[in-house]
Amino acid sequence: MNKNFLILMFLLLIGSSGKAFGQMTKFKALFLYNFTQNVEWPPNTISSKEFVITVIGDNDMANELKKLAQVKKVGSKTMVIKQTSQVKDVTNSHVVFLSSNKSDLMSRLAIQQDGQPVLLISSKEDLCKDGAAICFTTIDGKLRYQINEDNIIARSLKVNNKLISLGISTN
Amino acid sequence: MKLRYIFAMVVAIAITMPSISQEKKKTRKEVLSMTMEEMSSLPLEELMDLMDIVGVSSMEELYDLLLNKDVTSASKKKESLFDSPLSTTVLSHEEIQSSGATSIEEALRLVPGVIVREKTNGNYDVHIRGLDNLPPKNMMLQSENTSTLVMINGRPVFNYAMGGIIWESLPVSLGDIDRIEVVRGPSSALYGPNAVSGAINIITQTIDSSTPLLSANIQGGNLNTYMGDIGIRKQLSSKVSIGVTGNYEVRNRNSDELFIFKEGAKFTKDEFETLTDGNGYTYIDPNDNIDELFPDPELSKEKAGVNGYLSYQINSDAIINLSGGYQYSFANTTTLGDNATSIAGRESKTSYVDLNANIYGFDVQGSYMFGFQDFGVGNLGFQTDMGQLNSNIEYNWQLKNLSVRPGLNYMSVFYDDTKHIPELGAGFFNGKKDMNIFATSLRLDYLATEKLRLVAALRAEKYSHSDQWTPSWQFISSYKINDKNNIRAVYSRANRSPFIIDMHSNFLWDREGRPSPDYIYFGGNENMDVMVSDLIEVGFRTRPVKNILLDIEAFYSKSKNFTVLAPDSTNFTLPIAMVGADPTILAMPTVTAYMRYQNIELEAEQKGITVSLDWVISEKLVAKSHLTVQQTKLDNYKPVTRDEIIGLQANAIYPSDGSNGLLAQKIYESAISGQIPQYPDMTSLSVSTDLKPTDYENDFKHEATPSFWGSVGVDYRPIDKLNIFTNAYFYGKQTFLNQYDTYNVDSKVLLNLKANYQMSKSLSLFVNMRNLLNDDKNEFAAMDNIGGLYLTGINFKL
Numbered sequence: 014m015n016k017n018f019l020i021l022m023f024l025l026l027i028g029s030s031g032k033a034f035g036q037m038t039k040f041k042a043l044f045l046y047n048f049t050q051n052v053e054w055p056p057n058t059i060s061s062k063e064f065v066i067t068v069i070g071d072n073d074m075a076n077e078l079k080k081l082a083q084v085k086k087v088g089s090k091t092m093v094i095k096q097t098s099q100v101k102d103v104t105n106s107h108v109v110f111l112s113s114n115k116s117d118l119m120s121r122l123a124i125q126q127d128g129q130p131v132l133l134i135s136s137k138e139d140l141c142k143d144g145a146a147i148c149f150t151t152i153d154g155k156l157r158y159q160i161n162e163d164n165i166i167a168r169s170l171k172v173n174n175k176l177i178s179l180g181i182s183t184n
Numbered sequence: 185m186k187l188r189y190i191f192a193m194v195v196a197i198a199i200t201m202p203s204i205s206q207e208k209k210k211t212r213k214e215v216l217s218m219t220m221e222e223m224s225s226l227p228l229e230e231l232m233d234l235m236d237i238v239g240v241s242s243m244e245e246l247y248d249l250l251l252n253k254d255v256t257s258a259s260k261k262k263e264s265l266f267d268s269p270l271s272t273t274v275l276s277h278e279e280i281q282s283s284g285a286t287s288i289e290e291a292l293r294l295v296p297g298v299i300v301r302e303k304t305n306g307n308y309d310v311h312i313r314g315l316d317n318l319p320p321k322n323m324m325l326q327s328e329n330t331s332t333l334v335m336i337n338g339r340p341v342f343n344y345a346m347g348g349i350i351w352e353s354l355p356v357s358l359g360d361i362d363r364i365e366v367v368r369g370p371s372s373a374l375y376g377p378n379a380v381s382g383a384i385n386i387i388t389q390t391i392d393s394s395t396p397l398l399s400a401n402i403q404g405g406n407l408n409t410y411m412g413d414i415g416i417r418k419q420l421s422s423k424v425s426i427g428v429t430g431n432y433e434v435r436n437r438n439s440d441e442l443f444i445f446k447e448g449a450k451f452t453k454d455e456f457e458t459l460t461d462g463n464g465y466t467y468i469d470p471n472d473n474i475d476e477l478f479p480d481p482e483l484s485k486e487k488a489g490v491n492g493y494l495s496y497q498i499n500s501d502a503i504i505n506l507s508g509g510y511q512y513s514f515a516n517t518t519t520l521g522d523n524a525t526s527i528a529g530r531e532s533k534t535s536y537v538d539l540n541a542n543i544y545g546f547d548v549q550g551s552y553m554f555g556f557q558d559f560g561v562g563n564l565g566f567q568t569d570m571g572q573l574n575s576n577i578e579y580n581w582q583l584k585n586l587s588v589r590p591g592l593n594y595m596s597v598f599y600d601d602t603k604h605i606p607e608l609g610a611g612f613f614n615g616k617k618d619m620n621i622f623a624t625s626l627r628l629d630y631l632a633t634e635k636l637r638l639v640a641a642l643r644a645e646k647y648s649h650s651d652q653w654t655p656s657w658q659f660i661s662s663y664k665i666n667d668k669n670n671i672r673a674v675y676s677r678a679n680r681s682p683f684i685i686d687m688h689s690n691f692l693w694d695r696e697g698r699p700s701p702d703y704i705y706f707g708g709n710e711n712m713d714v715m716v717s718d719l720i721e722v723g724f725r726t727r728p729v730k731n732i733l734l735d736i737e738a739f740y741s742k743s744k745n746f747t748v749l750a751p752d753s754t755n756f757t758l759p760i761a762m763v764g765a766d767p768t769i770l771a772m773p774t775v776t777a778y779m780r781y782q783n784i785e786l787e788a789e790q791k792g793i794t795v796s797l798d799w800v801i802s803e804k805l806v807a808k809s810h811l812t813v814q815q816t817k818l819d820n821y822k823p824v825t826r827d828e829i830i831g832l833q834a835n836a837i838y839p840s841d842g843s844n845g846l847l848a849q850k851i852y853e854s855a856i857s858g859q860i861p862q863y864p865d866m867t868s869l870s871v872s873t874d875l876k877p878t879d880y881e882n883d884f885k886h887e888a889t890p891s892f893w894g895s896v897g898v899d900y901r902p903i904d905k906l907n908i909f910t911n912a913y914f915y916g917k918q919t920f921l922n923q924y925d926t927y928n929v930d931s932k933v934l935l936n937l938k939a940n941y942q943m944s945k946s947l948s949l950f951v952n953m954r955n956l957l958n959d960d961k962n963e964f965a966a967m968d969n970i971g972g973l974y975l976t977g978i979n980f981k982l
Contacts, residue, residue: 039220040235047228070667077220084221098667099634113252114667117267118634124584137252139262151248153394156235179228184500 040156041149042077045110045134048147049087051176054107055130055169064090067103069122071112071136072096078110100125108132111145119143130169141183146170150181159183212237246800249278250808251733257365257385259629259639260374260547260589261580269639269660269672271297271368271723271737271794277361277389282899282909284938284952286403286411286975287433288358288386289351293913295366296735296796296810297382299893301915301963302970304527305407305484306435307517308351309964312368312382313739313794314814314889315717319748319786320921321825324518324526324966326748327888327920331380331680331717333371337388337507339538339551340574342378344597344619346520346559347683353532353557354386355489355511357431359401359413362389368794369739370678370719372656373641376593376623377681380717380743388507391417391425391495396946396981403952403977407484408436417493427493433485437516440482443526443966445924453481456525463699467524470697476562478516478529487513501544508537514561518967521560526966529561534570549576557599565611565691567604572597578625587629595621599684609692612706617688620648621681635664645679649687649710654679656716670725680715686747686781701775701830706749709781717743731800736793743788751826752780753874754833756847760854761863767855770866773838773847777830785820788886804901808911811894818884824877825923836875847871890916890931905942910935920965927965934959940979948979 049064064087068075075096082092087107095106100122103109109131111119116137123133123144138150141161146168148159160180165172215234223231251266253276258268265274273295285291289308293300299316301309309316310329317327330347333340336356343350364386371379389395395417402412410433417427441450444459444467451459457474459467468474491509498504512533519528534555541548553572560566578591598618601611608614625643632638639660644653656679662672689708695701723737758773792814799807824832839845850871854860860867897911913934920927935957940950952975960971 036216036235036238040231040238043220043223043231044228044235046224047231051228080220081224085224101634112667113264114266116264117631117637117664120582121585121631121634137264139254154239156232175228179232182500 037156038071038073039077041136042074042081044149044156044158045078045108046081046085046087048132048134048176049108051173052132052165053171053173062090063093064088064108065093065095065106066108066110067095067097067106068110069100069103069112069118070098070115071110074110074112074136106131108134111135111137111140113137116140119145126168128168132165132168132170147180148183157181210234210237212239246803246806247730249276250798250800250806251727251731255365256387257367257374257383260578260627261587266670266725266727266733267637267662267664269637269662270371270658270674271721271735271739273297273366273368273796275364275366277358277363280358280361280364281401281979282907282938282940283897283911284909284936284950284954285358286409286952286954286973287351288354288356288361288364290954291358291364292366292384293895294808294897294911295364296894297368297737297794297812298366299812299889299915300913303517303964303967304437304515305409305968305970305973306352306433307485307515309518310349310351311889312366312384313741313790313792313812315381315741315743315788315790315816317888317920317922318743318746318788318818318886319784319821320818320886320888321823322748322923323522323826324922325520327518327922327965328520329381330683331378331715332382332384333375333377333379334384334386335375336386337505337538337540338385338549338576339536339540339553340376340378340572340595341553343557343683344572344681345557345568345570345599345684347378347680347686348520350513350530350532350557352485352487352513352515352517353511353534355491355509355534355536356386356388356429357411357413357433357489359399359415359431360388360429360491362387368737369674369721370656370676370717370741371658372645372678373625373643373658373676374627376595376643377621377645377654377679377714380678380680380715388491388493389415389417389427391419391427391493393419395419395425395427398980398982400980401977403950403975405952405973405975407438407973408434409973409975410434423497425493425495428490429493430488430490432488435484435486436482437484437968438960438970439968442478442481444524445526445922445966446524448925453478461699465697465699469524471564471694472562478562481516481527483514483516485513485515485517487511487515498543502542504539504541504543506537506539508535510535518964519560521563521566523560523563528563529558531558531561532556545580547576547578547580549574551575565601565605568599568601568611568613569603570597570599585631587627589625589627589629591623591625591627593621593623593625595623597684612685612691613688614690617684618648619682619684619687622646637662637664645681647682647714649682654714668727672721672723672725674719674721674723676719676721678717678719680717682710682712682714682747686712689749689781700834701754701777703774703776705776705778707752707778707780712747712781712783713745715743715745715747717741733798735796737795738791738793740791741789743790744786746784746786746788747781748784749779749781749826750784751829751833752778752782753872754778754830754837755870755872756834756837757868757870759866760851760860760869761866762855762860763863767851767860768863769851770863775834777833779826784822785880786822787819788816789819790814790816806899807897808899809894809896811892813892814889815891816886816889818886819880819882821881821884822877822879823881823884827923829876832877833873833875836873837871846873887917887919888921890918892916907940907942908937909940910937912936918965922965929963929965930961932959932961932963933957946980946982949977950979951976 120143328348404410413431415429489511536553538551600616605611627641641658658676756773796810893915954973958972960969
């Protein structure tokens with residue numbers, strides 16, 4: 014009886030609303046999709062039919078993006094979500110998303126993708142100095158993003174002013 | 185009529201507008217029920233609004249706050265704590281506030297591997313992994329932590345006069361701090377001398393658009409304990425921010441009594457003034473004034489500080505941070521001198537200015553600290569003016585997967601007691617004494633593969649008094665097995681700088697009215713080897729599931745070249761003449777003991793393991809715990825005190841059993857060689873010996889550091905407005921040996937609790953109970969039985 018009571022108390026104690034759980038990843042995926050609407054890739058690069066997003070080291074993010082890919086396209090292109098755990102496996106991508114767990118690999122990713130028209134996005138903040146174009150961050154419990162226009166332009170991508178003005182510029 | 189109509193319209197619009205706008209704004213529930221497709225069709229600005237409604241105050245935010253922290257001190261660049269190649273801990277401002285820690289030292293109880301023991305209310309001994317009180321059977325000064333480098337924003341705040349950290353003299357308080365980063369293990373290759381057992385970097389807040397304009401934290405409770413800090417911070421533009429902070433703290437001891445070493449008991453100030461030993465000598469030096477030594481023996485600590493911060497972001501590649509401040513502090517805590525009491529006062533009045541810039545890959549720092557420090561209030565000779573200049577330049581050069589970081593460092597420190605002594609010879613330094621250190625460093629950080637990281641950090645110090653370069657190093661390899669598991673191995677060496685008193689001590693203590701010897705001379709020594717420590721460490725960091733972070737570190741270190749003030753020789757000088765055929769001593773001999781700073785053969789070997797676990801159980805409950813188990817053994821240990829060595833030497837000159845010693849031999853030789861004149865003429869005969877005990881002990885179990893210590897705590901948030909943090913800090917028993925006695929200190933569990941209620945967005949009220957079970961066992965040898973501290977206070981942010 015006492016044991017059951019204690020278990021009940023413990024469950025009450027640690028009871029989580031759970032409703033907000035997973036929202037961060039979902040919104041990051043939505044943000045990422047929105048970024049693609051505000052960035053222009055050079056014509057005839059990579060693939061003419063597919064828009065390739067590679068996710069490094071984050072299964073949850075890849076799953077959220079796959080849900081999006083079922084209902085959305087980027088322009089006329091079908092979204093294809095690739096997953097990998099290693100930078101060396103990244104090929105022919107329009108966007109690469111690097112998980113927080115892999116943040117130490119951002120400079121390596123930037124070097125490996127040198128000269129490629131790819132939008133490098135990191136889940137962790139402050140990685141623009143290592144070559145990221147956009148870095149997610151949270152400020153006062155709100156999801157925001159840092160953006161580095163130089164890193165975007167250097168990869169022959171065009172970015173509209175709205176995306177820059179809504180983000181935190183690191184230029 | 186028209187006006188009335190327009191007024192009515194305006195009022196109607198004003199009343200209905202909010203409800204219209206509220207209708208437009210979605211609720212959190214509505215947002216959560218939206219489909220992916222619906223949200224993906226929204227423009228970015230609306231999507232951001234929806235995210236703001238949902239907020240990220242979820243498990244993910246806790247993960248980020250607690251398990252995905254960043255650290256800069258381990259590699260001198262920002263990196264994920266999980267990827268840190270060294271044993272590293274970051275304590276955030278929020279964690280410290282939530283814990284109820286009342287000082288920086290107490291907050292360090294939350295850090296794995298750090299042993300923190302309270303000496304008097306608010307004054308602490310802090311050691312990383314222990315290795316304290318070496319060599320044993322010495323002065324209390326040897327128990328000070330001289331092997332951890334404490335910095336504020338990379339600026340060393342170390343006591344280069346005598347070694348150690350004058351914690352109460354730090355100008356900042358918890359309100360200034362953004363985070364405290366602790367690196368365990370020898371880190372001289374990164375930060376220079378004295379980062380032997382590790383480095384503690386206190387990093388103050390950066391000011392941005394989200395920083396409150398006004399913040400304040402005030403609390404008060406029993407033992408006349410009151411503390412508060414206030415800060416005004418403002419980002420003036422996207423490039424410029426400023427801030428001014430102030431702090432004040434006062435605490436009483438739980439008693440006004442003083443522990444007298446040779447009595448092994450506590451006495452009031454009045455009792456101490458007249459207390460005598462078995463030979464009728466007073467314990468207090470007849471040259472000292474009791475009221476100057478202990479103007480307020482009940483006062484434990486009083487400190488105040490003001491700090492100013494200015495930051496100028498020139499562009500994305502260049503930022504300049506300027507800070508400056510002033511502090512005053514007084515503490516009654518363990519004596520740094522050779523007193524009869526375990527407690528003595530110390531006082532500091534210092535200022536600082538610190539310029540820190542990151543410009544196009546160059547990290548440049550220049551700081552100057554200056555003022556007055558009194559290491560023994562009321563004790564002539566301990567008062568000194570000081571100045572400390574630190575300058576540092578490093579450049580971060582990224583070559584594909586190789587990061588190269590060369591650096592140059594120059595430090596100059598002086599202590600000058602000229603103004604505080606009546607005549608040269610009355611002080612410890614007797615003039616302005618300085619030490620300059622030039623250093624060059626190189627750190628190579630190579631990401632060999634996506635999983636394997638190799639780091640080599642090398643540094644060489646050139647001390648001004650030595651022709652030799654002193655090297656230190658770190659060789660690290662870390663292997664990220666996968667995203668959840670990271671293993672690392674470290675081999676490192678660090679050194680401890682000489683201190684001004686070690687090199688330049690020059691003091692003759694006239695002991696008139698005190699037991700023999702008549703004089704004790706304290707002499708410095710510039711020719712000592714610096715103390716070094718070598719470490720081998722293996723660490724494993726794992727995140728088996730998303731909400732748990734487990735860190736295990738096993739370490740083995742060997743330290744040698746300890747320095748100590750120890751008897752060099754003892755001298756008997758006496759007037760003698762031939763009276764007839766007999767050599768006759770005409771007066772009692774004058775006995776002088778010559779003490780000199782010197783290296784000793786002692787070696788300390790430590791092995792241990794630290795485990796820490798952070799567990800985000802739910803949005804409402806977070807558990808944090810750590811445990812360190814260690815063992816320290818000494819080789820080449822001479823278990824003798826200063827007095828025992830002087831006694832041995834005195835006995836060799838003039839044996840107490842009446843047998844012939846060196847004095848009798850010298851008198852005989854002088855007499856037969858005709859060197860002693862006939863009375864009434866006389867001569868002065870001088871006999872010295874540097875005889876030392878030759879017995880060493882090996883494998884001596886050193887128990888000044890407990891064999892285990894740690895903390896278990898939970899942070900519970902039953903409702904959004906209420907936060908309850910409770911933890912138990914515990915340690916095992918210790919055995920402390922000083923020159924007077926052996927002190928057994930019991931194990932202890934300190935239960936702490938802070939409950940914070942958020943009244944509004946800007947105001948919270950809290951109760952804060954430290955050692956709430958009021959366990960008053962002393963935590964440090966010969967120091968106070970403090971008991972519980974019960975506080976209540978407010979936190980304000982605008």
